[in-house]
Amino acid sequence: MLIRFHGRDYDISHNFENKVKLRDALVECQILPSTVVVSYQDQILPLSTVISNDIELLVTTVSSGG
Numbered sequence: 001m002l003i004r005f006h007g008r009d010y011d012i013s014h015n016f017e018n019k020v021k022l023r024d025a026l027v028e029c030q031i032l033p034s035t036v037v038v039s040y041q042d043q044i045l046p047l048s049t050v051i052s053n054d055i056e057l058l059v060t061t062v063s064s065g066g
Contacts, residue, residue, distance in 0.1 A: 002015050009061050012031070022057075036063075
């Protein structure tokens, strides 16, 4: 299944063979989960959300290094 993360700071697509937790998908795409909020259709998703179908997710950066 194809997961696309997009937003101001990201535009990354990755193919996963099996269902995956949102947190694990972010890490696989080299996005630090503690620095972003992920939403789908204006709903913020918990990092424990299991993704099992193709999806496009909006990634909003809420923290940055200093």
